[in-house]
Amino acid sequence: MGTDEMESVVGEDFTDARLGGQHWQRRAFEDCDFTEADLRGLVTVGCTFTRCDFTRADIGESRHTTTAFRSCVFYRARWPGPRWRTAACSARRSSSAGCAR
Incomplete structure (x- = not known):
């Protein structure tokens, strides 16, 4: 895999x-x-998540730089204190309900 891939x-x-x-x-x-996954403290750089399910996942204290969440589900996800850096981070067509912040 090349460095650009x-x-x-x-x-x-x-x-x-x-x-x-x-x-x-x-x-x-x-x-x-990623249902009920423990993602606390996860750091992502230049990643994309498309149609992923984060139901009841713990995303607290995670950091995301130039990362996109597209059409993802965050039902009852726990994400107190995630950090989003740069304008390139997005959550297009993603849904969240009952999330704890």
Whole structure:
């Protein structure tokens, strides 16, 4: 994989995974399930999440730089204190309900 290419992750099941404190760069997640995943302290740079499910995931204290969430679900997600850097971060067509902040 060249330095300009993104690592693609499609259809993976990260349900209940403990991924907090990791640093992800230039990764593209599509149709992945992060239901009830522990993502506290996760750092993303230049990542995209398309049609991913973050239902009841803990996204607290995470940091996102030039990262996009497209058509994702954040139902009852816990995300107190995530940090979004740069105007390139977005949550297009994503939905959230009952989230704890």
